[in-house]
Amino acid sequence: MKRRPSTITDIAKALNVSASTVSRALHDSPSISRETKDAVMELAKEMNYQPNMLAVSLLNKKTKTIGVIVPEITSYFFATVVSGVQDMVEEAGFKLIICQSNESYEEEKKLIETLSLGRVDGFLISPSSKTTDFTHLDKLRSSGTPIVVFDRDCTDFEADKVLVDDYDGAFQAVEYLIKTKCRRIAHISGPQNLTTCQHRKKGYLDALCKYGMDVESHLMVEVDGFTSEDGEYPTKRLLDLKNIPDAIFAINDAVAIGAMAIIRERGLRIPEDVSVVGFDDEPYSKYFYPSLTSVWQPVYDLGMLSAKILMNHISNDQDDYEYRYELLKPELMIRNSSRPILKSQ
Incomplete structure (x- = not known):
């Protein structure tokens, strides 16, 4: 028979204390003695106790998870964007769920619906080439979920945006x-x-x-x-x-x-x-x-800035939050497939 995961209740029964005492000990509450904390932590380790992250997220109303939706993930461009996002969010303890729409509007809608059910804290979205209707994004925004649109703009849709000029x-x-x-x-x-x-x-x-x-x-x-x-x-x-x-x-x-x-x-x-x-x-x-x-x-910077803005929005619960619009500057790299400018010109 498959063994079920250990719970706080199991630890409480083994130590003959209440479940609330175990919970406070696990969270290093000052109301619990050091002796009890040590006993709880030692037994939790022996029983391979793992906290129920879904329950924790429901309690805190935060999952520390960000949904990233891109048209495709195999290109250098979007892979580098995601790398920038990852490096920015990792230090803050956020995790990513990365999905690709395959340039499909219908797939993009489905992905947003699915990730919303999983209670992600916010979305980073680069719309598909077939996305001309932003009703699904309006619905997401109306639910209070923060969104940052990057690389490809959604004209007339208000949100945080990070684009390249x-x-x-x-x-x-x-x-x-x-x-x-x-x-x-x-x-x-x-x-x-x-x-x-x-x-x-x-x-x-x-x-x-x-x-x-x-x-x-x-x-x-x-x-x-x-x-x-x-x-x-x-x-x-x-x-x-x-x-x-x-x-x-x-x-x-x-x-x-x-x-x-x-x-x-x-x-x-x-x-x-x-x-x-x-x-x-x-x-x-x-x-x-x-x-x-x-x-x-500046693709890597595009990812890092998009993630930074999203995390700021997630932590900002004010009703008067002002959306940011960032436009990053590109640069022409001259090589051999084009003629040089003659010095006499």
Whole structure:
């Protein structure tokens, strides 16, 4: 027969004291003598007593657990975000439950419902690419559960938010390409329901506008995903044009690398014929040939700051709590896939 876990009542019976005395001894209450405390602690160890954490959390109304929902967990970006979150919460004694929505709105809703039943203290959420309705987040917020939205914004939804300035990163990238004398700059953009993709596209367009360059709609191609394969077909379309682009600014590094493969397949040189710039500055980018120029994001800091804000919100029970909006700055990392700026310019 399977042995049941030892309880406070078992310890109390063995020592011929009340269960409340055992409980106070385990919590080092000053009302209990040192002799009784030592006896309780020794027997608890012998009986392999483990506190019922669910009961403790119900009593304290806190589980010290945070739910983290990301579109996917295998990429460098989200894995690094989670690492930053982990390092921030661990010292404070919080634990994480990490889930991926697989870019599914329905899955995202289910995960929130499931984790809410488990009484997590708060949520860190990066919405899926299919999430356009935030009713499920409204419901969560109305229940009093703190939420921090990170990386991907939820427009018109009020919450703590930690984002990267995607607009500025894209503007930096395209401005640099213009300064290297590129004149037909294409953009492979991502799903436009995502604010990250919207802001990167706007940065691209505004950089062209600042330097008086024409916006050519056939040089802009939107893709549904963020993989290398998603960079191949649009690049084929762009290289089939009568006047091919002399530069491609891609929504992320994976798409940029897919584009580079097709450029080489067509017998063109990078960057002499076509410059390529990505976004994210994935670790592998510097090891490609040629090494990829990309926009670096402070991903680890994104995770740490998001977690810090959430923990502050969890501990703040005031009704007049003010939401925070943090925008972290990216930086262009110039490598060999784009032309250099000539010193005479």
